[in-house]
Amino acid sequence: LAKTTQPISMDSYEGQEVNITCSHNNIATNDYITWYQQFPSQGPRFIIQGYKTKVTNEVASLFIPADRKSSTLSLPRVSLSDTAVYYCLVGDIRNAGNMLTFGGGTRLMVKP
Amino acid sequence: DAGITQSPRHKVTETGTPVTLRCHQTENHRYMYWYRQDPGHGLRLIHYSYGVKDTDKGEVSDGYSVSRSKTEDFLLTLESATSSQTSVYFCAISESTGTGQLDAFFGPGTRLTVL
Numbered sequence: 001l002a003k004t005t006q007p008i009s010m011d012s013y014e015g016q017e018v019n020i021t022c023s024h025n026n027i028a029t030n031d032y033i034t035w036y037q038q039f040p041s042q043g044p045r046f047i048i049q050g051y052k053t054k055v056t057n058e059v060a061s062l063f064i065p066a067d068r069k070s071s072t073l074s075l076p077r078v079s080l081s082d083t084a085v086y087y088c089l090v091g092d093i094r095n096a097g098n099m100l101t102f103g104g105g106t107r108l109m110v111k112p
Numbered sequence: 113d114a115g116i117t118q119s120p121r122h123k124v125t126e127t128g129t130p131v132t133l134r135c136h137q138t139e140n141h142r143y144m145y146w147y148r149q150d151p152g153h154g155l156r157l158i159h160y161s162y163g164v165k166d167t168d169k170g171e172v173s174d175g176y177s178v179s180r181s182k183t184e185d186f187l188l189t190l191e192s193a194t195s196s197q198t199s200v201y202f203c204a205i206s207e208s209t210g211t212g213q214l215d216a217f218f219g220p221g222t223r224l225t226v227l
Binding site for chain 2: 034036041042043044045046049085087100101102103104105
């Protein structure tokens with residue numbers, strides 16, 4: 001899987017938009033970009049996934065530039081319950097011996 | 113939520129004893145993974161499986177072994193538990209969508225304490 005780099009931590013306030021950027025310079029042609037969210041004492045859960053341009057769901061948006069060497073997770077109008085660790089993963093599950101390797105993630109703290 | 117269970121959910125054991133953790137899925141997913149997570153750290157992959165009897169090592173496999181005799185069960189064994197293996201263990205499953213997408217689902221975790 002492509003190596004990813006994210007900020008270690010970020011702070012925000014309720015109601016603000018939060019953008020977390022992930023760098024993945026060696027992304028391969030068939031790789032997808034996936035973001036997970038993890039609350040304390042729980043396993044990570046899928047947030048959003050994309051290949052190129054922009055993807056939006058009910059939780060977040062994912063912006064991917066044309067060169068695909070980075071991606072930005074955008075959380076609109078965050079609340080205290082969005083305080084969590086966010087992980088960026090890049091890879092292609094079709095490859096034999098696939099692994100899901102997590103980096104350190106970004107610890108988001110939302111303040112009142 | 114995807115059907116993944118882990119057992120036991122909590123375990124306290126003593127150094128030197130063998131411990132087996134079980135991950136059970138009802139989704140018929142091909143891929144299964146074991147991770148450990150220590151306080152303030154991300155998830156580290158221990159072992160993974162890409163089919164029945166097909167397993168391989170992850171980044172922190174020393175002291176751990178795995179077995180997958182059925183699609184639905186993935187067992188993690190600590191052959192001789194040490195205090196450094198005190199951690200929270202997560203199981204995950206995933207399946208190929210045929211288009212390269214990664215859709216992984218995680219179990220609730222097992223908190224293991226080795227005294």
